[in-house]
Amino acid sequence: MKDYYDVIVVGGSSSGSYFARNMAKQGFSVLIIEKDAAEKISSGYDIFHMSARERNSFDLPEVKPGDGVYEFEYKESFSYSALGNYPKYGDAPVIGMHRHEYMLMMNAWARKSGAEILYEADFSGLVYTYGRISGVRFRHGGVECVYSCRLVADCSGKSAVVRTALPDDYGIETRPLTEKDVFFVKLRYIKFREPQAKKWMKSQFYLYYKTWLAPCGDDADCILGIGSSLGYDNGDRVYEEFLKNVKIPPFDVVKEELGTTPYHRPLYSFVSDGFIALGDAAWMTKANNGEGCIAQLPLEDIAADLGGKVLKREKYPTRELLWKINKAYYSGPGRDAVLMLAALSRAANHSLETNEWLFKNDTIFADKILCESAVPKPLTAGDILRMAGNLIKGTLTRKVSGREIRFLLSGAVRGIRIYLHYLRYPSKAENFKKWSKKSAKLWKKTGQMSDWSNTDSGR
Numbered sequence: 001m002k003d004y005y006d007v008i009v010v011g012g013s014s015s016g017s018y019f020a021r022n023m024a025k026q027g028f029s030v031l032i033i034e035k036d037a038a039e040k041i042s043s044g045y046d047i048f049h050m051s052a053r054e055r056n057s058f059d060l061p062e063v064k065p066g067d068g069v070y071e072f073e074y075k076e077s078f079s080y081s082a083l084g085n086y087p088k089y090g091d092a093p094v095i096g097m098h099r100h101e102y103m104l105m106m107n108a109w110a111r112k113s114g115a116e117i118l119y120e121a122d123f124s125g126l127v128y129t130y131g132r133i134s135g136v137r138f139r140h141g142g143v144e145c146v147y148s149c150r151l152v153a154d155c156s157g158k159s160a161v162v163r164t165a166l167p168d169d170y171g172i173e174t175r176p177l178t179e180k181d182v183f184f185v186k187l188r189y190i191k192f193r194e195p196q197a198k199k200w201m202k203s204q205f206y207l208y209y210k211t212w213l214a215p216c217g218d219d220a221d222c223i224l225g226i227g228s229s230l231g232y233d234n235g236d237r238v239y240e241e242f243l244k245n246v247k248i249p250p251f252d253v254v255k256e257e258l259g260t261t262p263y264h265r266p267l268y269s270f271v272s273d274g275f276i277a278l279g280d281a282a283w284m285t286k287a288n289n290g291e292g293c294i295a296q297l298p299l300e301d302i303a304a305d306l307g308g309k310v311l312k313r314e315k316y317p318t319r320e321l322l323w324k325i326n327k328a329y330y331s332g333p334g335r336d337a338v339l340m341l342a343a344l345s346r347a348a349n350h351s352l353e354t355n356e357w358l359f360k361n362d363t364i365f366a367d368k369i370l371c372e373s374a375v376p377k378p379l380t381a382g383d384i385l386r387m388a389g390n391l392i393k394g395t396l397t398r399k400v401s402g403r404e405i406r407f408l409l410s411g412a413v414r415g416i417r418i419y420l421h422y423l424r425y426p427s428k429a430e431n432f433k434k435w436s437k438k439s440a441k442l443w444k445k446t447g448q449m450s451d452w453s454n455t456d457s458g459r
């Protein structure tokens with residue numbers, strides 16, 4: 001094995017394999033260093049889900065029944081109110097896969113394009129030349145290794161071991177995630193006690209509790225997943241409330257899995273001299289369902305395309321040269337992602353009565369908004385006017401409190417403000433300071449999910 005590469009990727013899970021593959025495909029020499037052994041990689045939890053339609057829009061290896069990765073697929077899902085009423089239907093197919101086996105498949109796929117992988121290689125620091133990154137240090141087999149490269153990609157997940165090791169003045173956010181910035185996810189694999197309960201084995205969202213009940217495959221009937229802010233205890237409280245209000249047939253929990261996932265706006269900038277952050281290390285989350293493995297792909301495609309062009313043209317990828325990656329992401333998919341995150345952070349918190357009313361009246365929680373459909377059903381001005389009319393009627397007839405409606409609307413308004421601000425994302429790195437200062441103010445005013453999780457209506 002040589003000790004110089006064009007690109008060194010730290011972390012060989014989903015974001016690392018995908019980026020390594022796309023860089024190696026362009027002819028660059030690429031090394032992934034992964035701290036775990038191959039037989040342990042991504043084994044923290046088992047089943048994970050991906051929207052099949054979105055998956056198909058990216059260049060990913062095919063999965064199919066019998067390959068040890070694919071577990072199940074279902075075609076439709078339903079969203080319910082807090083008391084299990086007023087179902088909204090969606091025909092968005094979802095694939096369930098075994099995570100560890102999937103990552104081995106992704107590793108093999110990266111290798112097939114020419115990337116090399118070193119397992120049990122633990123990143124320990126960066127090498128700098130004239131103050132700019134020029135390589136990485138890692139421990140492998142009890143030995144400290146030093147390898148040189150032109151670009152380091154931090155794909156080490158939410159610990160972001162590379163980014164957080166950078167000096168504070170390196171031109172990128174270096175802080176780690178705090179407990180306030182993540183979702184605590186508990187997956188309960190359940191088996192129903194009575195055979196007639198099988199009708200419950202369909203994909204069901206209960207947004208009020210940030211809870212999802214979905215068919216599971218062979219080992220259990222369903223997975224009951226709850227995502228909550230501020231710790232697992234909070235999630236357990238929500239679980240009790242959910243079981244009290246939604247009458248699910250008796251079941252046994254056969255297995256539990258826990259983990260945290262970022263629930264935070266993405267980094268303001270992903271690049272610096274000889275450096276890029278991707279995946280969870282860049283705080284990529286799909287705000288409406290937590291599918292981080294899909295959320296990370298649009299930025300990764302942009303990074304491989306524009307980053308590849310820089311590496312082909314120039315000797316060293318400076319922050320200025322890589323800046324186009326930020327601009328391209330926030331001119332497209334990134335802008336939609338921040339709008340969704342900002343709006344949802346408030347919309348998800350309201351009282352049970354209001355949730356019932358909103359579902360009943362197809363207001364905010366409407367078919368068109370909740371359910372991705374094979375046939376796109378865009379919201380029309382008429383839809384929006386009808387919803388606004390409903391909200392006013394609800395307030396006037398005292399079915400919903402004016403305070404709650406103001407809070408919900410303020411989420412939409414702040415989301416739009418943030419969206420408009422990202423429309424003005426700077427084209428050049430030199431204008432970034434002013435832009436990020438204003439962003440910080442807007443996000444502070446908007447707040448995040450955890451800010452309301454211990455209020456009366458928050459969960």
Ligand SMILES: Cc1cc2nc3c(=O)[nH]c(=O)nc-3n(C[C@H](O)[C@H](O)[C@H](O)COP(=O)(O)OP(=O)(O)OC[C@H]3O[C@@H](n4cnc5c(N)ncnc54)[C@H](O)[C@@H]3O)c2cc1C
Nearest residue numbers: 011013014015035048049123156157259279280291292293
């Ligand atoms: C319980 C739970 C359920 C989830 N369910 C879903 C789901 O159904 N669908 C979905 O799309 N997403 C889901 N997510 C989110 C998803 O798991 C993450 O968004 C995704 O794994 C992030 O990918 P990543 O490659 O950026 O980071 P990770 O998958 O965390 O990978 C980081 C890699 O870096 C390695 N690494 C870390 N430190 C070092 C070091 N010092 N040196 C070398 N290597 C290092 C790690 O060993 C690891 O292999 C879930 C998350 C949780 C917690």
